[in-house]
Amino acid sequence: DARVTQTPRDKVTEMGQEVTMRCQPILGHNTVFWYRQTMMQGLELLAYFRNRAPLDDSGMPKDRFSAEMPDATLATLKIQPSEPRDSAVYFCASGSPEGFQMLGEQFFGPGTRLTVL
Amino acid sequence: AQSVAQPEDQVNVAEGNPLTVKCTYSVSGNPYLFWYVQYPNRGLQFLLKYITGDNLVKGSYGFEAEFNKSQTSFHLKKPSALVSDSALYFCAVRLSGNTPLVFGKGTRLSVIA
Numbered sequence: 633d634a635r636v637t638q639t640p641r642d643k644v645t646e647m648g649q650e651v652t653m654r655c656q657p658i659l660g661h662n663t664v665f666w667y668r669q670t671m672m673q674g675l676e677l678l679a680y681f682r683n684r685a686p687l688d689d690s691g692m693p694k695d696r697f698s699a700e701m702p703d704a705t706l707a708t709l710k711i712q713p714s715e716p717r718d719s720a721v722y723f724c725a726s727g728s729p730e731g732f733q734m735l736g737e738q739f740f741g742p743g744t745r746l747t748v749l
Numbered sequence: 750a751q752s753v754a755q756p757e758d759q760v761n762v763a764e765g766n767p768l769t770v771k772c773t774y775s776v777s778g779n780p781y782l783f784w785y786v787q788y789p790n791r792g793l794q795f796l797l798k799y800i801t802g803d804n805l806v807k808g809s810y811g812f813e814a815e816f817n818k819s820q821t822s823f824h825l826k827k828p829s830a831l832v833s834d835s836a837l838y839f840c841a842v843r844l845s846g847n848t849p850l851v852f853g854k855g856t857r858l859s860v861i862a
Binding site: 680 | 781783785790791792793794795798800839841843849850851852853854855
C-alpha cells in the first residue's frame with residue numbers, strides 16, 4: 633500500500649530553533665507539494681516541485697523557510713529561525729505524472745504537527 | 750486567478766438524512782474540480798473529481814457531486830449520512846494543465862446519531 637510518509641509526526645521546539653521536516657513521496661511520483669494548515673488560514677500551498685525542481689515557492693516566507701528535494705525520494709522543509717506563528721500542521725503531498733498532471737490527484741501524508749513555544 | 754468558496758464552516762445533519770456541502774468556484778477557463786476529505790489527525794484523502802463529461806460525478810464512500818456551470822458550483826452530496834462521514838471536507842479547483850490545486854477553507858461535517 634503506497635503512501636506518503638512524513639517525519640516527525642509531532643515536533644515541539646522553542647522560538648529561534650531550526651526545524652526540519654521530511655517527506656518521502658510515493659515511489660514514481662514526480663510532483664511534490666508542501667502545505668501548511670492552520671485554523672485561521674486553512675490550507676495554504678507553500679511550495680511545489682516537479683522532477684525535483686522547484687516550480688513555485690511564492691507561498692513560502694523566504695527569509696526563514698526553505699524547501700529542497702535532495703533526491704527523488706526525499707523532500708525537506710526547513711524553518712530557521714522558527715517563530716510561534718509557524719505553529720501549524722505541515723502536509724506533504726505527491727502526484728504521479730499521469731495522476732496529477734492529467735487528473736489533478738494528489739496523495740497527502742499524515743502531516744507534521746509543529747508547535748513553536 | 751482561481752478561487753474556491755465554501756460558504757459554511759460547519760454542517761450538521763442527522764444520521765440517515767441527506768447531506769449537502771456547498772462549494773462555488775471562480776476560474777477563467779474550464780475548471781478541474783475536486784473534493785477531498787480529512788479525518789482527525791490524518792492527511793487529506795481524494796474523494797472525487799470533475800474533469801469533463803457528465804455533470805454528476807460519483808466518488809468514494811457513496812458521495813457524489815454535481816457540476817453546475819451556470820451557477821459555478823460543485824456541491825458535494827450523499828443520500829444518507831453516516832456518523833462515520835463526520836470529517837472536514839475540502840473543495841478544490843485548478844485550471845486544466847499542471848497547475849496546483851487551490852483549496853477552499855474547508856467545511857466541518859458533523860453527523861449526529
